[in-house]
Amino acid sequence: MGRDGVWRKSSRSGGEGNCVEVAGFADAVGVRDTKDRQGPALSFDPTAWSRFVGAVRAGRLGDQE
Numbered sequence: 001m002g003r004d005g006v007w008r009k010s011s012r013s014g015g016e017g018n019c020v021e022v023a024g025f026a027d028a029v030g031v032r033d034t035k036d037r038q039g040p041a042l043s044f045d046p047t048a049w050s051r052f053v054g055a056v057r058a059g060r061l062g063d064q065e
Helices: 046-057
Strands: 020-024 029-033 041-044
Antiparallel strands (some): 020 029, 029 041
């Protein structure tokens, strides 16, 4: 995963400084801390990421506000 993808701030990020950015690449989905854009990024298989997002939206991951 390169660093040249189009990163966008999560729509769920609040104004408290706890923000993440996501980017889609050909073979991965990247996630990084908005405050440390030059720092490390996590890389996920696109299918696994899609399942994770689906589980979050369905409320299947424990406590949610």
